Amino acid sequence: MNYEKTKVWGILLRLYHWSLVLSIITLVTTGFYINAPWTNTTLEGSVSFPMASMRYWHFLAGYLFTAAILVRIFLFFFGNRQERIWDFLPVTPRNIKSLFTTLRYYSYVSDEHDERPGHNTMAGISYILTIVVAVFQLIAGFYLLYPESATWQGIGNTIFGSQQDGRFIHHLLMWYFIFFAFAHVYIVIWNELKSPEGLISSMVNGKKFKHKNV
């Protein structure tokens, strides 16, 4: 079989991806701490601010997360061919076909692999869903971070109702990201084992290996 290297992901998309990874790991870890601090102390007058520090890192990672999401939304419309939303939105016949091919391939029904440079439609849908959830997550985050701001109060109260409801939804959506991270890593490794197209390294060097005749 002849493979050739094809350039798939631009530098901005790869930066987005790893910023998101870094920020999600930081946010989930510090978020769990902020919700239920697992340390406790009776030390007083020491130079130690565990809760204040955890919140600081949480907010910092929150800004990184926001920046990453904004970059991805920008690339949905202004990225290269693979990065644009039309490449995997299930509205064209090509993409709808890809959805069913991928479903059959993932459930071991068929060995037909939808070998395309960018996302298959199934992956694409889950990424779009993730971005939508992320937008709600970061709105909830800023609503909690700036509770006294009239702007965030207006937005947050309309969407979530109250601070406590916002906090609850922020916590539940965190679990979405945990599930997503788990499923994403599993499926990427599974794909890497099934077809040697360099899926994992493509997120580092931006290149995939594809059959020459495709």
Add this chain to the structure above:
Amino acid sequence: MKDQAANIAFSSGLSRRGFLKSCTLAAAALGLSEAMIPKLVAAAETAQRPTVIWLHFQECTGCTETLLRGSHPDIGRLILDIISLDYHETVMVPSGHQAEKSLHDSVAKNEGKFVLVVEGAIPTADNGIYCKIAGRTAMDILADVGPKAAAIIAMGTCASFGGIQAASPNPTGAKGVQDLISGVPIINLSGCPPNPVTFLGTVLHYLTFKRLPNTDQMGRPLFAYGRRIHDHCERRAHFDEGRFAEEFGDFGHRNGYCLYKVGCKGPETFSNCPAARFNDVDVWPVSVGHGCVGCTEPNFWDSMTPFYERLPQVSIPGTGIVTDADSAGKKILGVAAAGAAIHAAVGIGKSVIKKGTDKA
């Protein structure tokens, strides 16, 4: 003597000192500079007393009690003296038909000029039959009196957002005033009960500036509900430095550490409790060792319970399972991991079989 607050107040035994102290308290609660105190005093002394009609619906009278039974009698007396209270079921002398007559007469005489205070939620289910006074439903009375008021003060969480009556499943369809009346300025003094200083401040603001104070997005005055309890809490340093009470009565609790881990809702509750405090002996729930329960927030019976946990419970539809978010999350993640393991096993099994058939 003219019908002015100070005359009434002094003739009823309030000392000049007590009067000035109460005005100063209200100025501090409103966040006004000391230069404004004489203006508040002048307004309280000379302004024509506004007619106030006080309606009780689905409530416990706790909001009235908080005014009447303050250990600092001057505040309650001043409140009752700077307003002309024409109708208030708890404190008025008339009863029966006479009471109804005074409500009717006062509304007719002061139409468009009186201030309406509403205490308690208004049930709307089944045409509002769950709360009736003198044969009329609360809905009827509010729809009749509300639009004729110059301004409405919703006193307490029930009148503001429905309160405990509106807790799920809300059998009586209880609602707050703002959901039923439009076209009249409404201010929500939420809380269970709100601080009497907040009420005094709102009334004095209305007397001095001829309008209701600025509010947040939920219609609560910013001078009292502009900041979260957490940000003015005396235990905040313990929070930042990671010292927590793990349970009531433990070392941390006895040493006044942060109540975050025993479910304090201070971080999500807007109120002036830590600054204004209660009963004039400088206490409030957190200062005496109990976490905030978030009584000033909408739907607080639904979203703030369990009171001793940080977050509401998750109920999984169709199963009757009610659990906390994290144990639900862990269980669902476990199911996902099991699913992935089965998926992987099928893949490995298939490739083993394929290798076998290829060889054969």
